[in-house]
Amino acid sequence: MVDSDRVLVPTLGRPREDEALAYALETFPDAAITLLAVVTPLDAPLSEGGILERSEERTERARTSAADLLESVGDPTAAERVRVETAEGRPRTVVPQYASDADVDHVVMYGHGSDTRGFVRRFLGRGVATTVVERTSRPVTVLE
Known part of the structure; x- marks a missing residue:
């Protein structure tokens, strides 16, 4: 196993990402470990008035979700070893760029699993995990 001092775990608000963090x-x-909560601009839900939620609100929701994910892992040392960061943009661009800028040694992320959307993206070869592997010069572990 390669010795890694800095590990990036991106979180996109998808199920089973706690497994990537636990791994x-x-x-x-x-x-x-950096738990990177990626806020995708296109994921903004509509309010009752039909107005898109503000970027700051989505960012805070992503940060809270990542903090909850960290707590759900149940590792008593996790809070000392993991810091939560947020970044806004498309995950396919943000994750490789963050990995490069932060000079991480390894990226660990959860792939698509067996859901239908994941199957279609995997079949087409354009899932987020696939693109991160292609665009990142660091080793990437993709959990299925």
Whole structure:
């Protein structure tokens, strides 16, 4: 196994991302881990008035969701080893760029699993995980 000091775990608000964080905590016990909550501009839900939610509100919701994810892992050392960051943009662009800028050693993320949408994206070869693997010069572990 490659020794990694800095590990990036992107979170997109999808199910089972806690498994990627748990894997990173277990596999890289001495690493500093960044849980990156990616806020996709196109994911803004409509309010009752039909107005898009403000960027700050989506960012805060993503940060809260990532903090809840961190808490759900149940690792007593996680709070000391994991910091939560947010970034806005398309995950396919944001994750590789963040990995490069932050000089991380390894990226761990959850793939598509077996849901229908994931199957179609995997079949077409354009899922987020596939693109991150292609665009990142760092090792990437994709959990299914």
